[in-house]
Amino acid sequence: MSKDNSILEELTSKEYEHGWSVNFEADEAPIGLNEDIIRWISTKKEEPQWLLEWRLKAFRTWLTMTEPEWANVTYPKIDLQALRYYSAPKQVKKAKNLDEVDPELIAIYERLGISLNEQKRLQGIAVDAVLDSVSVATTFRGTLSKLGIIFCSFSEAVKEHPELVKKYLGSVVPMTDNYYAALNSAVFSDGSFCYIPKGVRCPMELSTYFRINAANTGQFERTLIVADEESYVSYLEGCTAPSRDENQLHAAVVEIHAASHAEVKYSTVQNWFPGDKDGKGGIYNFVTKRGICAGDYSKISWTQVETGSAVTWKYPSCILKGDHSIGEFYSVAVTNNYQQADTGTKMIHIGKNTKSRIVSKGISAGKSQNSYRGQVQVMKRADNARNFSQCDSLLMGDRCGAHTFPYIDINNSSAKVEHEATTSKIGEDQIFYCNQRGIATEDAVALIVNGYAKEVLNQLPMEFAVEAQKLLALTLEGSVG
Amino acid sequence: MLSIKNLHASIEGNEILRGINLEVKAGEVHAIMGPNGSGKSTLASVLAGREEYEVTEGEVTFKGKDLLDLAPEDRAREGVFLAFQYPVEIPGVSSTNFLRTAVNQVREYRGLESLDAVKFLTLMKEKMKLVEIDQKLLSRSLNEGFSGGEKKRNEIFQMAMLEPTLSILDETDSGLDIDALRIVSNGVNQLKSGKNATIVVTHYQRLLDYIVPDFVHVLYKGRIVKSGTKELALELEEKGYDWIKDEIDSAATV
Numbered sequence: 189m190s191k192d193n194s195i196l197e198e199l200t201s202k203e204y205e206h207g208w209s210v211n212f213e214a215d216e217a218p219i220g221l222n223e224d225i226i227r228w229i230s231t232k233k234e235e236p237q238w239l240l241e242w243r244l245k246a247f248r249t250w251l252t253m254t255e256p257e258w259a260n261v262t263y264p265k266i267d268l269q270a271l272r273y274y275s276a277p278k279q280v281k282k283a284k285n286l287d288e289v290d291p292e293l294i295a296i297y298e299r300l301g302i303s304l305n306e307q308k309r310l311q312g313i314a315v316d317a318v319l320d321s322v323s324v325a326t327t328f329r330g331t332l333s334k335l336g337i338i339f340c341s342f343s344e345a346v347k348e349h350p351e352l353v354k355k356y357l358g359s360v361v362p363m364t365d366n367y368y369a370a371l372n373s374a375v376f377s378d379g380s381f382c383y384i385p386k387g388v389r390c391p392m393e394l395s396t397y398f399r400i401n402a403a404n405t406g407q408f409e410r411t412l413i414v415a416d417e418e419s420y421v422s423y424l425e426g427c428t429a430p431s432r433d434e435n436q437l438h439a440a441v442v443e444i445h446a447a448s449h450a451e452v453k454y455s456t457v458q459n460w461f462p463g464d465k466d467g468k469g470g471i472y473n474f475v476t477k478r479g480i481c482a483g484d485y486s487k488i489s490w491t492q493v494e495t496g497s498a499v500t501w502k503y504p505s506c507i508l509k510g511d512h513s514i515g516e517f518y519s520v521a522v523t524n525n526y527q528q529a530d531t532g533t534k535m536i537h538i539g540k541n542t543k544s545r546i547v548s549k550g551i552s553a554g555k556s557q558n559s560y561r562g563q564v565q566v567m568k569r570a571d572n573a574r575n576f577s578q579c580d581s582l583l584m585g586d587r588c589g590a591h592t593f594p595y596i597d598i599n600n601s602s603a604k605v606e607h608e609a610t611t612s613k614i615g616e617d618q619i620f621y622c623n624q625r626g627i628a629t630e631d632a633v634a635l636i637v638n639g640y641a642k643e644v645l646n647q648l649p650m651e652f653a654v655e656a657q658k659l660l661a662l663t664l665e666g667s668v669g
Numbered sequence: 670m671l672s673i674k675n676l677h678a679s680i681e682g683n684e685i686l687r688g689i690n691l692e693v694k695a696g697e698v699h700a701i702m703g704p705n706g707s708g709k710s711t712l713a714s715v716l717a718g719r720e721e722y723e724v725t726e727g728e729v730t731f732k733g734k735d736l737l738d739l740a741p742e743d744r745a746r747e748g749v750f751l752a753f754q755y756p757v758e759i760p761g762v763s764s765t766n767f768l769r770t771a772v773n774q775v776r777e778y779r780g781l782e783s784l785d786a787v788k789f790l791t792l793m794k795e796k797m798k799l800v801e802i803d804q805k806l807l808s809r810s811l812n813e814g815f816s817g818g819e820k821k822r823n824e825i826f827q828m829a830m831l832e833p834t835l836s837i838l839d840e841t842d843s844g845l846d847i848d849a850l851r852i853v854s855n856g857v858n859q860l861k862s863g864k865n866a867t868i869v870v871t872h873y874q875r876l877l878d879y880i881v882p883d884f885v886h887v888l889y890k891g892r893i894v895k896s897g898t899k900e901l902a903l904e905l906e907e908k909g910y911d912w913i914k915d916e917i918d919s920a921a922t923v
Contacts, residue, residue, distance in 0.1 A: 616720075621757045623741035624717050624750075625771035625827060626778065635770060639761025639810070 206459065216405075217274035223247060226374055229274050233343050233377075236350060246363035246373030253367045259530040260559040260591055261499050263472065266437055273375045275405040277319060316341060316380040316396045318409055326380075328392065337421075338383040339394050342410055345381035352383055356414050360443040360480045360507070368439040368501075369476040372408045376441070379409035384419035384450075393649055395424035398440075406437040413443070415450035417483065422453040424652055435463075435498060439474045448483025448510060453491070455648050456504075457656050460496035462663075465554075467526030470498025477504035481513030481539075489516040490533065491647040493656040495663040498527060503561065505534035508542035508570075515544040518644040520656075522637075522663050523556030523588070532562035532593075537573035537603070546577040549641045552588035553664055559591040566603040573603045581611040582640055584633070584664070634661035670695050670866050671716075671736075671835055676727035677891075678715045685711040687891035688727070693835070696863040700877055700902060701870045703888035704910040709870045710754060712888070713839040716868075717751040718744050731835065746778035748865075750833030752824040754840040756812050764807040764823060765793070768830055775831055796829040800856040818849035825856040836860070837868045842876035854879030874906035887913055 217228050226247055230240040255265075316326040316339065332339050338349060345353050363373035380396040396411060415421055425442075438460060446452050454477075463470025473496075479488035490504040506515025517533035535544035544564065552558040558581065566573045581590035592609055614636055622632030638645065638657050645653050671693040678686040685708045693699055703709050715722050716729065718741035729736040736744060759767065772792075773783040784792065797804065800822045812820050821841055828836055838857065842850055857880050861867065869880055877885075877899060885902045887895040889910070894917050895901065905913075 615757065617757045618759055620719060620741060621753065621759070622767075622771075624745050624753075625767070625831065626742055626745040626775035627771050628742050628774065631770060631774065635762055635767065636759055639759055642761035 206461070215274075215276045216272055219272050220269050221271070221273060221375070225273055229375060229377060232274065233346070235346060238354065239346060242358070242363065243374050243376075246370050247375075249364045250367070250370035250374055253364075253370055255367050256501075259501050259561070260557065260593070261501065261528040261530050263435070263499050263528070266435070266472065268371070268437075271437060272405040273408070274377050276377075316394075318378055318380070318396060318398045331392075332390075332394075335388050335391070336385040337388060337390055338381065340381055342376075342379040342381050342412065345412070349381070349383070352414065353381070353412070356412055356443065356445055357410075358443075360445060360478050361441050361476050366476060368474040369441050372410065372439050372441045372476070375406075376408045376410040379411045379440070381411075382413045382421065382423065384415045384421045386416040386447075387418045388416075389419065390421040393422050393424055395426065397426045398438075406439065408438075409440050411440070411442040412445075413452060413454070413479075414445045415447060415452045415486075417447045418449040419447075420451045422649060423455070424649065425454070425456045426459070435470055435472055436461075437472045437474070438497075440476070442475070442477040442504075444479030444488055446479065446481050446483065446486035446488050446513075449485045450483065451487040451489075452479065453489045454479070454504070455652060456490075456492040456494075457648075457652060457659060458492065458494045458496050458500075459659060461498075462496045462527050463498040463525065465525045467498070467555075470527070471496065473497035473500045473502060475500075475502045477502065478507065478534075479505070479515075480507040481510050481515060481542075483513070484510040484539070485512045486510050487514040487516070489514075489518070489647070491516075491518040491644065492520070492531075493641075493644070493648070493659065494519065494521040494529060494531060495659050497529070500527075500529040500531055502531045503533055505536070506544065507536045507538065508544065508573075509538045510542075511539040512541045513539055514542070517544075517546045517548070517562075518647045519548045520551065520641040520644045520660070521548070521558055521560075522551040522660060523553065523558045524663055525554040525556060527554075527556045529557070530559040530561055532560045534563040534565065535575060537564075537566045537570040537575070540569070540571045541573075542570055543574045544576075546575070546579070547643055548577075548579045549644055550579075550581045550590055551584070551637060551640070551660075551664070552581070552590050553584040555587045557589045557591070559593060561593040561595075563595040563597065564605055565597045566600050566605070568599045570600050571602050573600065573605075575603075575605045577605075577607045579607070579609045580640070581609075582637070583611065583613045630661075633664055637661070637664060670732060672730045674728050676712075676715070676729060677725045678711060678722045679725055680711070680722050684725070685722070685891055686715065689888075689891070689893060691886065691893065693866045693868065695834075695866055697884065698861070698867045698869065698880060698882045700880075700882035700885045700899075701868060701888055702872065702874075702885060702902065702905060704914065705872065707888040708891040709872075709888050710839055711891075713751055713837045713868075713870050716744075716837060717741060717749060742774070743778070745831070745833075746775050748832075748834035750828050750831055750836045752821070752828060752836065752838045752841050754843060756815075756820045756824055758813045758815075759811040760813055762811050763809065764811050767811050768793070768807075768827060771827070772830055792830065796826060799829050799859055800826045801852050802826050817844035818846065818853075821845055821849065821853050822856075825853050825860075829856065829860055834865045835868070836865065837870065838880075839870045840872065841869070842871055842873060850876065850879060874902045877902045889913060889917055 226243050326340055361369050384390055444452050460471035488506050508515050515535050521529045521531050523529050548560045550558040560579045564575045579592050619632045673689050673691040676686050676689040701709050769789050802822050882899050885897050886893045
């Protein structure tokens with residue numbers, strides 16, 4: 189009605205807060221993608237032969253694959269030969285501990301509100317800071333290593349814990365899993381590695397903060413989390429990138445392995461540059477995230493707050509192999525202006541008495557398109573599998589779209605699968621009610637949206653939840669009149 | 670305090686208000702009565718700034734300011750409060766959280782410092798007594814699953830928290846049983862002072878037994894066709910609206 193129209197007409201976008209970039213001397217691979225580039229990366233990272241071969245195998249498979257086109261997103265074809273596959277700040281090379289990390293790099297993270305200084309940091313969160321293609325610093329390693337917890341960059345893990353990497357790399361997301369996972373397997377540069385030994389409850393949140401700085405560079409990181417029997421870890425991931433006119437590609441792979449009675453909680457607040465209000469620029473976020481509940485009574489919980497990226501293609505999934513294992517997926521995906529998101533999850537029930545829960549809250553504003561795509565699969569021997577899915581969509585204005593694509597595939601008659609879905613529009617009545625109590629429209633929207641997304645936000649660790657709430661408000665700022 | 674002159678308003682091209690004139694002074698209680706469809710709720714909505722209604726003519730000044738020129742939130746901050754006939758539900762937002770946002774935005778506008786959690790809760794506890802509202806209700810999502818009576822009580826509770834100078838109660842009595850009516854009216858009466866004014870919009874005289882008006886106005890076809898004291902309300906109760914309708918309609922045809 190009239191209010192909604194005026195809401196839309198005044199659609200302007202708040203400038204992206206993390207849109208700045210820094211000039212530093214970079215160690216870069218030549219532009220383009222071929223076997224030589226892969227060898228170049230592998231040599232640069234002083235990798236063992238087996239890993240180079242693994243990469244090359246992935247690359248050769250990738251050459252035979254085609255880009256997936258089933259997602260409900262449209263974008264011009266990406267010229268993968270025009271990208272650079274490795275870019276690292278020169279200073280980063282030999283820093284073995286925090287004191288040696290270039291202050292200039294530390295400053296980049298300070299500016300993003302991520303302090304790498306352990307004394308200054310709030311107790312309770314260890315950070316691995318990944319800038320473009322490399323990890324620049326990892327905090328609290330000493331504290332963690334006393335418990336036998338390994339938390340380091342992927343590159344270091346390859347050197348220092350090759351047996352673990354070799355065992356688990358590609359074990360959840362095979363190198364040939366899909367087009368982008370194969371590409372990542374061929375050219376991945378860095379990321380985080382985390383191992384929680386048997387019986388250890390990780391005393392602090394582990395986090396990786398990804399930052400893209402360089403132009404025309406793809407970021408292909410890999411995260412591998414292994415939780416041994418009866419262990420627990422909560423892992424956070426944050427991402428930002430400069431505002432650039434060109435689109436940039438981010439194609440990550442995250443693998444989680446949970447042994448019996450282990451629990452892994454993985455939270456993401458994704459705030460890649462979404463493009464400007466006319467849809468120019470922004471990150472293409474094509475990510476494969478999957479966890480396997482390998483042991484009995486294990487649990488993997490994904491929580492994601494997706495506010496950034498021009499195009500998002502992402503389905504954090506759980507393979508519930510162990511009996512009595514539990515998979516959870518909590519998601520808030522917000523799209524504004526010309527953003528497109530196709531996100532959801534897959535819950536694959538293999539073990540007996542496995543349970544999964546999906547709560548997806550989509551929020552679309554502007555001219556954006558927001559799709560939920562989820563699959564619940566119950567295999568033959570998965571007796572008494574349970575799934576509950578709730579997919580809600582909130583629309584702001586009448587020029588955006590919300591879509592739901594639920595797939596259910598049941599091969600065991602004892603399965604119980606529930607699916608609930610709602611679509612609502614942010615009501616002018618609600619906004620007027622808030623206005624009448626003295627609340628400005630922007631704040632009213634933030635209030636209503638945060639209320640709508642509360643069930644998911646509640647899953648986030650406290651400090652992150654507050655950030656996420658602010659981010660939701662910021663993303664939607666200017667989306668109403 | 671409030672001065673309405675020749676107010677005309679329409680929605681989707683239909684004129685609902687056709688020249689309202691009304692003066693409300695501090696300390697007064699005015700009742701607006703009238704048959705269904707006479708424009709009572711429209712008047713309340715227009716004063717609060719609902720955007721679907723287009724003001725086509727006339728002026729409204731509130732405490733010397735052009736009310737029609739202010740955004741709805743600024744009207745609220747200036748001291749206009751509307752107790753809704755149908756309060757909306759906001760899932761996931763607790764009444765407490767909602768009110769804290771509201772109170773602090775209003776305070777900021779009025780140049781007062783915002784209340785921290787402790788001060789806010791103290792104020793809340795004090796005001797809760799007025800309408801006998803349960804704290805449990807306030808920690809639930811705003812109006813979600815509230816009974817009719819709880820919603821209305823919550824409206825008056827919000828009114829108490831926001832300390833308005835002009836309160837407009839839109840059919841606050843509708844859907845209330847006699848006990849709830851007493852509690853709600855009690856709250857309203859306790860909030861009355863020489864500095865604020867109340868406009869009670871109602872279809873029935875019943876509410877006016879509890880909230881006693883200084884003036885009663887009868888709205889019909891978008892105009893105030895009769896004004897009087899509380900005795901007028903009693904007369905309406907006895908005779909219904911037809912005699913007024915006949916009076917006006919026959920005068921119009923002559």
